[in-house]
Amino acid sequence: MASPPVILLLVSLLFCIATQRLYAEQAPNYTFVKEASEVSPLQGRFDYIIVGGGTAGCPLAATLSSRYRVLVLERGGVPYGNSNITRLENFPRTIADDRPDSPAQRFVSTDGVISSRARVLGGSSCLNAGFYSRASPEYVAHLGWNGTLVNESYPWVEAVVANVPIVQQWQSGVRNGLLEVGILPYNGQTFDHIVGTKVGGSIFDAEGNRHTAADLLEYANPDNITVLLHANVHRVLFRTRGRNQPLAYGVAYTDNTGSTHRAYLERNTRQSEIILCAGALGTPQLMMLSGIGPAEHLRSFNISVLVDNPGVGAGMADNPMNAIFVPSPTPVETDLIQVVGITPFGSFIEAASGLSGYAGATSNSDDFEPYLGIMSPQIGQLATYPPGERTQERIAEAVAQLKVAVAANNPAALGGGFILEKVFGPLSNGNLRLLTTNVSDNPAVTFNYFADPADLQACVQGIQTIEQVINSGSFTDFRYPQTSTAFLLNLTSSLPINYIPKHTNDSTSLEQFCRDTVTTIWHYHGGSQVGRVVSPTYHVLGVDALRIIDGSTWNFSPGTNPQATVMMLGRYMGVEILREREQS
Template sequence: MGFWLWRLFFFAFAEILLFHGFCSSEPAPNYSFLHQATSAPPLSYYDYIIIGGGTAGCPLAATLSHNSSVLLLERGGSPYGNPNITNLSSFGRALSDLSASSPSQRFVSEDGVINARARVLGGGSCINAGFYTRASSSYVAAVGWDSRLVNESYRWAEKVVAFQPPMRQWQTAVRDGLLQTGVSPYNGFTYDHLIGTKVGGTIFDGEGRRHTAADLLEYANPKGITVMLHASVHKILFTTTGRKRASAHGVIFRDASGNKHIAYLNDGEKNEVILSAGAIGSPHLLMLSGVGPLDHLKAHNITVVLDQPLVGQGMADNPMNAIYIPSPAPVEVSLIQVVGITSYGSYIEAASGENFAGGSTHRDFGIFSPRIGQLSTLPPKQRTPEALAKAISDMEALNPIVFNGGFILEKVRGPLSQGHLHLVNTNPNDNPSVTFNYFQHPQDLQRCVEGLRVIERVIQSRPMAPFRYNSLSLPVLLNMTASSPINLLPHHANVSTSLEQYCKDTVMTIWHYHGGCQMGRVVDSDYRVIGIDSLRVIDGSTFRDSPGTNPQATVMMLGRYMGVKILKERLGN
């Protein structure tokens, strides 16, 4: 009996440690090929040079390393040994870190929505909310991918990074509420994208540790790959000598000390430079290297290699809106686990519990914290640094009972609204100017409204009864979510604004931006840059729509998928 009591105590204590974020960080794998860029030679030669060790770049590099020499250049550092990346309970700390060494680089779109881009090996998979789900079969068919290789590539990644999440009270209630509301059928636990309600995958394992795209480098041939950290690429090099059109043949990058290094492609027509720097980084670097709109490049005194006016066009970010539900009953800390996939183009998801993203003494709303830029209490254009600081201060002054609750969110499929990316200066470390034009297309706005109506029905459903105050109607909850600060005694009993206006005023990002180097416009169906030889773009910048409910699984798949295809081309089969 004593033994079993001891076991019970041990597991209960481990659960407490996990819940409060004291679990240790993931130990660094024994990657012999991982180096600081300060150790790079001034001049080097490779078969493939991949710019960006992110969600696509890591699986791509791992795959290509098996029959060629690969240089993977990552502008950030390693995710390993950083508990703010690894621990589920620490979600948000990396996003709230605004230092130059942070794995997250904040940017604010011209729309006024505060956003983030990754700056770490593993890319966005190191700082996101962890949901893992595939693209729909119709999406795969529309892009023109080989469905067999797509499925093989998903499974290749899933063996390392994907897990079934634990279903506790809040997520279970949201799941059952969606089903009672009519978001059916119930598809159980699955990675597949299916109309109805499902439990998706997560990149957090059973002990609450994050597994990122960097973990996929365990598939690499260590003799065929070199990974350089803190390697900031400044320019892609092109040659036109004896050719009808430009051909990429190398890159210039700088290390953390500012020292310049040049990496060239080995001789051979099949060797390539591959951009995998993400939806912000890839079009940005193309422009800095002379591939983009002619007049815009000339205005920044950039030598034009190719006049390509569609570089930087088609930028899109899936708008996200949420409703906060204070709970009279305790709720677990959870990120995204359940999704309701509606037939009209809105996805319903949820998160819950009190985080400590700013430190052990600071309560936080986690995925919806103003510390990480998720501010819905003011319309986008009013979200100034001063307003953000005030929102953080207001949050810290709240009664602790307010943090006992959760958010139900809706994300618009697509979206149909699109914008553009422009240079601000020629510094590759600075953010370009990005405009997403949220809700410019009326169908996006209508999908948001329909999603909010589903959320209302979920909140009023029987499974959610233990987690709501019966006196708080939807108008009151909307007012609470859009008021500063959130409190249990809202300023007004009714919301005078429409749901359409609520969508516009409370819009936030769910970090699923894409576009800028879209397929059929900037790259062809093999991801080769149109009009340039020996240069491809393989990442989310090529997407016209965000795949599935959350894109990270498909970005990982794309890295593996294209790595296999490129190797087959190289080997002639």
Template sequence: MAFGHRRSLLPVFFLCCLRICYTEHASTYTFVKHAVQAPPVSYYDYIIVGGGTAGCPLAATLSEKHSVLLLERGGSPYGNRNITELAYFSQNLADTSPASPSQRFLSEDGVINARARVLGGGSCLNAGFYTRASPEYVRDVGWDGALVNQSYQWVEKMVAFEPPMLQWQSAVRDGLLEAGITPYNGFTYDHMYGTKIGGTIFDRDGHRHTAADLLQYANPDGLMVLLHATVGRILFRQTGGAARPVAHGVVFHDAAGVRHRAYLNNGAKNEIVVCAGAVGSPQLLMLSGVGPRDHLESLAIDVVVDQPMVGQSMSDNPMNAIFVPSPTPVEVSLIQVVGITRFGSFIEGASGSNFASHYSQITHELRFGMFSAQTGQIFTINDMNDLPAASSSMRGGFILEKIMGPLSTGHLDLKNKNPDDNPSVTFNYFKEPEDLQRCVKGIETIEKVIQSKAFSRFRFQYISTEELLRMALNFPMNLLPKHDNASKSLEQFCKDTVMTIWHYHGGCQVGQVVDKDYKVVGVDALRVVDGSTFNFSPGTNPQATVMMLGRYMGIKIQTERRETDDEVRRKS
């Protein structure tokens, strides 16, 4: 079975017209309303919690034949240039206001991270890279390969593009090849060893296309989307002492703080599906009484099911980056090229002011002090003289490496019963030695790219790689102490400069919290469909696979429902 896709089979002109038409109308969805407009009580066949990367395609698919309520705690992405325009990518990550589509959280590891709070989820905030999971990943998970292909293609018709390859990204590509990350695989969505140009959700004009655009596939008569609707808990009913709890509704509050209830219509096959992400999904399960008994009872949460694995096996792919100042101007670009190594690291790059301005904002906050959830101490950064200014004329770019997997895992715990607050998350970066060695090899590969002939025009020859490592230590994206030997020891450099690339996953994994059909173990009428179910992050960027999974599971749920109906008819 072929899982790959290099070019769309549809004519390019038709695809462009299709996507332009969809995008023009996406901001005028008739089925999208603010939760303050919702009735006190409502009824649907399916209730989906989380209008993100998985929730949007799932809602669009299920609405074809059923009534669907999609609850999103954030607002709309449309009309916000920080979301829609590539040039303003970093502004959302720097925005810490209550209305920001990005909700910052600090892991117990001391690494600054973010979770989406907007219709479209992480696809509204990320660097846009679009690439599929490998065929091996698809087989290991046990997905239907043909349906996976169809689901990827359904997504790609709407949101995936070939990026323009300008000078800096071309130099990274050629530098990777010089560094031995071969073969060259050209432009492809496929995940394969070597160097390739991947897809992007930014079109040729630099406009972002998100999972929210996939709602154009929806049946407008079958879907209701409520914005600024924060779900506090899932409601369960139990008819007898031995009966399994059945999910039958949710409680949510709107922007004014008014509570609403939504229930499933009568029918054995109607369900609630949680798509709140790797942080939000385990958090909501625990708030609803599905989780470790001791932990829930410590917060006075009534236990519905003692499920000790909820919130466990949390992982975040560690990222480490080196900034390379350039003697010549560079384009503003996000991730376009990737080197997929055989030792378990992915090498990518971004240039211009986008990443730099995000770093500059974090640096400013750290300079004036930031509270550490890990120790309660105030960390300050004083020696910032080597930091380049973040401006539209920023010259240079970051070359980064991301650990595949990873093998190191942590856990998530509730801090309180407020669904608006972040839970406590620990990722345990580099706990497993193999992850650290992959980082070291990744940094060594980045050094080869920087020293390559192809990249020579974009680096100052008199700046050594050790000096670049020392400069990277002055771009703090974590609250960890820095060590004097970090520019000489790559192991210490990896530990001191660890960052996130926002690919965290786990907490509701298949085989632990949900079964192979993503049904929550121990209860009925409840599934989880998002990155919290992943054991490993798929591909070099998971967003394509999360969007695919939303479509895939929508089709699977419809098929399962139809087969059940057919069986009932045969028996009658």
């Protein structure tokens, strides 16, 4: 018979499993969230129509609903009940799922880098690696935000989604290595952006459950908010007759049956607005489809030009990420990003680890699915087939090959992880252009990685810092003794992580390594920037009753990882809009 401590341990374990399963399967009691096809026609008009229930849209809607009637139109479904979203160990599966109705919509930039955009309530906070870190005070001051309100808005978000991670061996090794090579001071655990090394936050809790921007809807007034799922907005509606400039008054959208609907703003107030929160790809794309953008480009698609603004789709940027894969002789945990080295030269050093099996399966188990954190065959960055040919069967084939390598005890496939660097800014940028007039289709996006020499230099310094960390005494347990950093660079270069033509081999410079192995950390931004497309209060230039509140308005991505600031911005601007109406 089992002893009482053993029984208590088993009960505790079963309770944890049940709790995890409950979180993954049970949605909050959001009575205001409905399928768009089930709510037709909409009753009445709205003070605010928010296009995109994502990382900014959810906190914005929750805030505005405290006093006004709000409609949120989200093109995807809910994250709840999908363990691929809600569980940390399933992170690659969501991004790998590229079915027409999946939460992640894959795209490949014209540069040849594979990426994804969100298609789910909660936006990219449902897909990302979970790291939570605020913007720096300098960033806040540069954008002219009210520092007091910023410092009130972050905690509003953090009370629901942010957690302090439990730092285990791989992350500890990276942290100690960063300190050993001079990325100082050590700032401990903090959400703040401070030069040096720190442990940040995470939207994954201690049990590995993801908390997303959709959770912020718990702040909403259920009597004042309607959220429609699978509502794909394809045009903003404008009135022009007798007006100095066009007035946004509604939107047209389709539901998941293909039926078209319209939603309208309240007519009896001058403050009602449509607010685009569709993200760095979705917002400029929708602006163009609605007639706002470069006139010549719009006319080439027979789109009537409402406002000729060449700034729409301009300034598209993506923080380049480069990584070194480090096979480890010591088994390591499965973890996404927790530790960051914020360097003074414009590069952020982060890490992810774990060649792991789901549900704790061993490498000999049929349930074992090996993956390499944020660089995985399931995601597609380590698969040899191009995106159009990357079927679920071929992904399974790549996973099977990695499983065989594990069983064969191949050092290049054993436990370990990636140490990566991300270039701050960046200074290099490109553009977004339509390929079709179907809002569900991806536009063409060019980021022009490393076009600016300063970005390339920051990458080189970042890779040099990673090499020093790998060779540090603090990292000895996670490095094969005879494995040189030159070998690891060549090993990483051999991985098919993008579609940029590769250069060969032992004599490759770090500059070439950066160009050859560049990939994304999913922090792209721009396309509707302040001064080009919107005012400092995020009103769209040249029209009335239309704002943009999302990362498309930024010239630079904030902090080490932007999701905390995107969520903060939704809350911040919600409060600002409420204050504006009080004072009018």
